[in-house]
Amino acid sequence: MLNVSDYSVAYGQSRVINGMNLDLGKNEIVAILGRNGMGKTTLMKSLIGMIPSSGGSARLDSTELVGLKSYQRVAAGVGFVPQGRMIFSTMTVEENIRTGLTSTGSSTIPEHLYTLFPVLREMKSRRGGNLSGGQQQQLAIARALASNPKLLLLDEPTEGIQPSIIREMARTLRRIRDEHGLSILVSEQVLSFALDVADRILVIEKGNIVHDVPAAEADESTITRYLSV
């Protein structure tokens, strides 16, 4: 599905991701945990093409993503939910979802998105910027799903969301995976959410994967040690 090998990303001279190897199976949900500044967001942004990678390869099925522009990666099947959600705040909910349809060439919003997130149907003519944090998160996910991705990247989706909604979100993500048969790569700082949602847990430190366990066998105290400052 997604094969990242010997992958590096650098800002100028400072390397943030350093020869990383990462594999993601079909229908698999993988959570990447790590402290601030360990390269989670950098990895996500470089996989969608917002920042360039400086070496290695990232293949989605048979497509090499490195060197493609963001919109070409979306067309190849990558969906992206950024940290801080980055809703187009002056556009309505419906228009926001519609931007995600660009790469499909369709102009009707698929019904299943509203089934998944009924609140978006109620709010569809409100401006995106006037939604609550949790609603914006749902909108950002719906926008990414509108392009029919094979792989969904979520960067810290729990940031700034209240705890009860976090549990709900874990269920929703698993449901999306089951219904659409896509793979999900999610970066996180909250361990409980990662254990709820993921099949496999990775820990990233200084731009490299240092720990890799199935969620069922994950030992909380070991991982907590990686996460504590």
Add this chain to the structure above:
Amino acid sequence: MFADYSSSELLAIFAMQGFAGLSLFSIFVLMALGLAIIFGQMGVINMAHGEFMILGAYMTYLTSNLFEALMPGLYGAYFIVAMVVAFVSAGALGALVEWAMIRRLYHRPLDTLLATWGLSLILQQCYRSIFGAREVGVSLPDWLMGSVAVTDMIEIPINGLFVMVLTLLIAAGVYYLMYRSNWGGQVRAVVQNRPMAGAVGINTGKVDRMTFALGCGIAGVAGSAFTMIGSTGPTSGQLYIVDTFLVVVFGGAASLLGTIASAFTISQAQSTMEFFLSGSMAKVLTLLVVVGILMLRPQGLFSLKIRR
């Protein structure tokens, strides 16, 4: 200053100056629509916008000469053709400029000011070399000549009415394109957050080019309309660029409705006061009022209420 006139004369003066102001209003709206897209939406300070307008005016001049020489029988229809030619040529030049220059400057908005100012000088010299330094004018077709007499004292020129109707149609078209079409949604997404728009699957480079070309194309149509109220010279565009920026900023940078409202206010104020005062005093007063209002409402007349 009103004392010398009777009340019925005053009414007639206001009505006729008002309609004279409408021609100015039309040019302002068309210029400002283009600039509202380029400056308000894309954040590019296009100092060469006036030169794109003048390109449209010269194209109108060429088209009229062509019609006069080759098919004088169809001269009445030249203006319609000229507008299309003006739109296409200014749009094409806009696309070329975006590709060669502007797309490298999106993250340096202030540099667009210098670069496009240089472009405006280059274009002015091109016009001077090609068309000569003397101003050129076009003759209006018969059906645009004359005026409608509403009362004994009030007469409304037909060409002014025509330009105004045209302007409103174009404004409605632009509104539809920006706020009701999928393409407009993509433009607004790119404008708000270029990297994120790419990450939802929008080809941002292509959208930028089309948007810039559209803004320049509309400036070209403004040039067509301009030939009706003034004669065209290489530097005629310069006179309008400052006013146009004023209109866009006063209206609220991202609001099309605000642009139209502010173009109306500024052109009417200017036109009405010009009759009683000198032209430059009228301008000074208009500017003072606009500056005053902008101090109270820095975001312009119309702005969106949104959490940022």
